[in-house]
Amino acid sequence: MRRCSIMLLGGAVIVLAAIIPVGCQQEKRLDPDRAEITARCIEYFARVKVSDFRVMYDFELPYLKDRADLTEYLGAKVFSQPAPDSLEGIQIDSIGVWGDSAYAFLHLEYLRSDSTYITHPVRNRWYKMDGHWIKPTMSTLEKQKEYEEEIRIYWEAVREKQAKEGQGGSGGADSR
Numbered sequence: 001m002r003r004c005s006i007m008l009l010g011g012a013v014i015v016l017a018a019i020i021p022v023g024c025q026q027e028k029r030l031d032p033d034r035a036e037i038t039a040r041c042i043e044y045f046a047r048v049k050v051s052d053f054r055v056m057y058d059f060e061l062p063y064l065k066d067r068a069d070l071t072e073y074l075g076a077k078v079f080s081q082p083a084p085d086s087l088e089g090i091q092i093d094s095i096g097v098w099g100d101s102a103y104a105f106l107h108l109e110y111l112r113s114d115s116t117y118i119t120h121p122v123r124n125r126w127y128k129m130d131g132h133w134i135k136p137t138m139s140t141l142e143k144q145k146e147y148e149e150e151i152r153i154y155w156e157a158v159r160e161k162q163a164k165e166g167q168g169g170s171g172g173a174d175s176r
Helices: 022-030 032-049 054-058 062-067 070-075 141-168
Strands: 004-009 012-017 087-098 101-111 117-129 132-134
Touching (some): 032 117
8 A cells, every 4th residue: 555645834735655756646547536535635634734724614515514604614613623833744544435435544743832743643534425525524424414315305395396286277276
């Protein structure tokens, strides 16, 4: 398994392959899903590094974005994030893809206030929605499925009502 290290320097992203620089590019050609997840991991953490927390909202499931705008989302943030300027880099150890879901196993490197480095292992869950991979922070797949079911029930009721109105011939009034 190839490993890629990413150093985040002032918003710029530098990719260093653990074995050879071509390693990550070869992986991209072999597996577009892993390549997209790798690119989106880099985008996610690079944006967090420069305090662009909109990336968290951008990577949420659709139901949450339909129910809360960006201002509400950032104001109701119930999760904690380390100081963004302490994030120094990520190392993508492996990515496992199973259909429309995936795990990315990472190590995040932080610079502490005492100028020492600390590394945290992280496992991110990713989902493929509308052709793109996203990493939800606050939304859940279960809530997304409930939301999709609510939409399906709504449109089914609309179709039934339209069918009844079409049969009545009175332009929507109940003919009983």
